[in-house]
Amino acid sequence: MSRRLWAAPVVLCAALSLSACGDTSRFEVASAAVKPPTPAKPPKPAIVQTPAAEKEHERILASYGGSYDDPRLEGLISKTVERLVAVSERPDLAYKVTILNSGAVNAFALPTGQLYVTRGLVALASDTSELASVLSHEMAHVLAKHASIREEQAKQAAVVTRVVSDMGTNDPDLTALALAKSKLTMASFSRAQEFEADGIGVGISARAHFDPFGASRFLSAMERNAALKASRTPLDSRAQDFLSSHPATPERVQNAQANARQYASPAGGSGERDRETYLAAIDGIVYGEDPSEGFVRGRRFLHPKLGFTFQAPDAFSLDNTAQAVIGVREGGNQAMRFDVVRVPSEQTLSDYLNSGWMENVDKATTEDVTINGFPAATALARGDQWQFRVYALRFGSDVYRFIFAAKQKTNESERNARETVNSFRRLTLAEIQAARPLRLKVINVQPGDTVESLSHRMSGVDRPMERFRVMNGLEANAQVKPRDRVKIVVD
Secondary structure (H helix, E strand, C coil), X not given: CCCHHHCCCCCCCCCEECCCCCCCCCCCEECXXXXXXXXXXXXXXXXXXXXXXXXXXXXXXXXXXXXXCCHHHHHHHHHHHHHHHHHCCCCCCCCEEEEECCCCCCEEECCCCEEEXXXXXXXXXXXXXXXXXXXXXXXXXXXXXXXXXXXXXXXXXXXXXXXXXHHCCCCHHHHHHHHHHHHHHHHHHHHHHHHHXXXXXXXXXXXXXXXXXXXXXHHHHHHHHHXXXXXXXXXXXXXXXXXXCCCCHHHHHHHHHHHHHCCCCCCCXXXXXXXXXXXXXXXXXXXXXXXXXCEEECCEXXXXXXXXXXXXXXXXXXXXXXXXXXXXXXXXXXXXXXXXXXXXXXCCHHHHHCCCCCCCEEEEEEEEEEECCEEEEEEEEECCCCEEEEEEEEECXXXXXEEEEECCCCHHHHHHHHHHHHCCEECCHHHHHHCCCEEEEEEXXXXXXXXXXXXXXXXXXXXXXXXXXXXXXXXXXXXXXXXXXXXXXXX
16 A cells, blocks of 8 residues: 555655766867767766665665655756766766655665665755765765675674574573674674765765865764754664664764865865755755655644544654654653554454454453544553553554553553544544645845744744754854845745
8 A cells, every 4th residue: 555654655766867968069160171070978877776776775765755856956966966976986887866755864875876865864954065975975885885795794694693593502692692793793894884985975075076074064963953853752862772883973073074174275165065056956845744644743643645633642752754653752651653554354453452463462451442433442461661552443444553652551641542542533624635744945034033033933843943953054052144044944
C-alpha cells in the first residue's frame, strides 16, 4: 500500500540526472579556409545502476517519503555538483542526486554515485557553500570507495556471527565478545571514513571556489538542530554510543575548521557563500512533514489522506517517522507508538492481541471495546522494565495499534492511554481541505524587527525563537539587521 504508515510508499523517483551536455561546435573563418568543427566533448558516463543499488534506492525512497520535485532547487543542486565534480579527483565519474521528501536532516551516498539529500537538510543550510560541503562530503565517500568497503565489512561481520552460531556455544560471554569485536572494527573504521570524507570534501569545495568553512558552519548547525530536537525528550541525540558509527559532531567541527584553514587565503578571502542564490532557490519549499503522509501539529497527529486524527496527552511530544508515530512524555517515564498493521477481516481484534506478535500479553486483561463507533480491543502486557497497554482499532479496512509504555502502571498512565485512544476520530471535510504543508519563506528584515518579533511570525513549530536562530545560523546573542534576508516557517 502506498501509505507512509505501512512504511512502503510507492513513489516514482524523479531523481535529478547530472550528466553534462557536450559543448556546441564553433566554426571560424580565416583567410578563405574554414576550420573543421571542434569535436564535441564526449558526454559524461551515466550511473550504472546495479540490481542491489536499485533495491537500496527503492528502500531509501520508502523510508524517506519518496522524492521531492522542485525545478529551482534541482537546478541549483545540478550546477553545484557540476562545479564540484569538475575539480574532484575523478571528474570522469557520474553522480545522480535525489532530493528526499523528508523533514529529517540527512544525506548519504551509494557506491554507484547515487547521492541523497533530504528536504530537511536543504532547509537547514544557509547558503550554497554549506550545501556544497554536504554534497562534496558524500562524493568523497564514493571517491574513497567507503560505501563499498562498508559492504565488505558487513559481510565479514555476518561471517563472524555465523561462525559463532555454528559453534553452538552456550557461553553468552564468548558470543557477545565475538560480536562486539566485529562491531567495534566496523565502528572505528566508519569514524575514520567520516573524517577522511570531511577532509576530501572540504578540499573539493575549496577548489570549486566555495567557502571551505561552509562544512564547519553546517556541522555546527546540525549539532544545534539535534540538540533542539533532543531537548523535547530525555535522550540527548549528541551523546555518542560506544559503538556509534559517527564521530561526535564537536570533533568533526574542529576537524573541518582545521581543514578549511589550509585553503583560506591570507587576505581573508575564503570563497563564495552564494547566500542570495541559495535563499532564492529554497524560498517556498515544504518544511517539516508532508501532510499527504500525515503530520504533527503540537500534540495532535493528522492524516488527511487516510482521514483520521488523534491527540497525545499533556507533556507528550510527537514525532512522525516512516515506521510509526512516536510519542515521549517529558521525563521519559512514559512513551507511545502508533502504527498500522494488516489483520485479516475474519480475525477478531482480541484474537489478534493474543496471537503472539507481542510477548507477555496478559490474556485475562483482554477485552473488546468500542471507540467513537469503531470496533477495538485492548490488553495489558508486561516486560522487565516497562508495562504496556495495547489497543487495536479497526478503521475501515485497516487496523491501527496504540502501544503505551510506562515504567510503572499508574492511574495517570492508564488515563493518558484512554484519553489518547478516545481522541481518535475521523477528520471533517473542512479539516482535510485545510491541511496544507508548512513552508519556508524568505523575507527581508525591516527596521524594528528583532529575533523575537520575527520568531513570533513562525507557524507550526515548537520553540520558535530557538528554531529561528538555528535555521538562520544565528548564535545565541546575535541580532538581525535591516535588509538581512532570513528564513521563517509559515503555513
